Amino acid sequence: MMTKPQLIIFDLDGTLMNTLGDITACLNAALSECGYPTHDSAIEFINNGARRLIADALPPDVRTDETIDNVLAVYRDYYSACTNDLTFPYEGTVEMVHKLKKAKLKLALFSNKDHEHVMRLMNRDFPGLFDCIVGISPDVLPKPNPGGIDKILFSTQCQKNKTLYVGDSRVDILTARNAGLTMYGVNWGFKGNEPFISDPQLPTVDTPAQLTKRILHLCNE
Template sequence: MKYKAILFDMDGTLLDTLADMVSAVNHILSVHGWPLRTTEEVRTFVGNGARRLMERALPPTVTGEDFETVLTEYRDWYQAHNCVDTAPYAGIPAVLAALDAAGIKTAVVSNKPDATTKTLAARFFPGLPAFGQRDDVPPKPSPDLVFRALDTLGVAAADAIYVGDSEVDVATARNAGLPLAAVSWGFRGRQALAEAGAAVIVDTAAELLEVLR
């Protein structure tokens, strides 16, 4: 194997979480009587964490303390309803199993709230270390979470690669000094990834495993 550690984004990379996020966003909007959002709208909103998601989804008149209250409502609802339709993408469990068998360290680095990131990782990938967004750590594309994960794994950046599905992940890998393997099956697609500067883009889990070997 080329690498000692492989860090994965979660949404759109390991797990198809879009339907549950759309449901959570629209639940909050419905409760408050605000216009609902389409799946394609929410697809473009995600990638920068729950705060940015709700900033994009809510009416612009929702600000200050009102926004913070609604953001908490969203986080609480999603944390309680994040496994309704969420599932791993095809071939991902096999990729993780192959890496584990080869002795390669792996972890999730996500802009999802830390509690939700850990909940989903434990549910679908038991034993996989997970690092989500916290108030004391800047979100991606800051490299801070990447460095924290590598430090926990005991692996230098020179021996690691990042895997993600969005322009945020392209920038995160660049900021951390890591190579990137971008996946086209997530929330952005091949064209957006290429435009963001991704040099390596794969279309299937089998292709991803070949890149990582």
């Protein structure tokens, strides 16, 4: 049970930022270069990390480890070279982060993106605002594995009962559950409120302003 929060851990894709445009463009570029069909949108494949993105986007009959590895390498090349022109913070999220920071809360981020890609976006749009940022690396497994959460808690020296997790997807629900954290779901993400329909007890918010108000209220209880 969470008491007065000291740490807020955010998801990135679909929570703080809309990254769908660049992910779709780079995914299709990689699939096309490797001779596979492309997709109108990557929305059905997103949220589970780059390797799962590629695996799910490939035709089922070619999903071997070798093929996935080959296409993944091409995708990572495209995404590393991407200028992120189609990626942007959701309206109100930058203001929300500034208000929470001003309230002396510790802020962290756990993303299923590769760590280097996470840092590039965070340094561009949220510079100096987060106490700990964790993306996927050789020593951090993708969500819903809670290892990244454990790394954040160790780095920030915060306890689980004083930590709130914020995300937009089923993967985030499972991550919070596996880590033993209280969660708020955001309805402005890639799939709206769809991920939360089967969990009616999970608190959700419709806007960053509403989330800010809820968190600050918890801090003042």
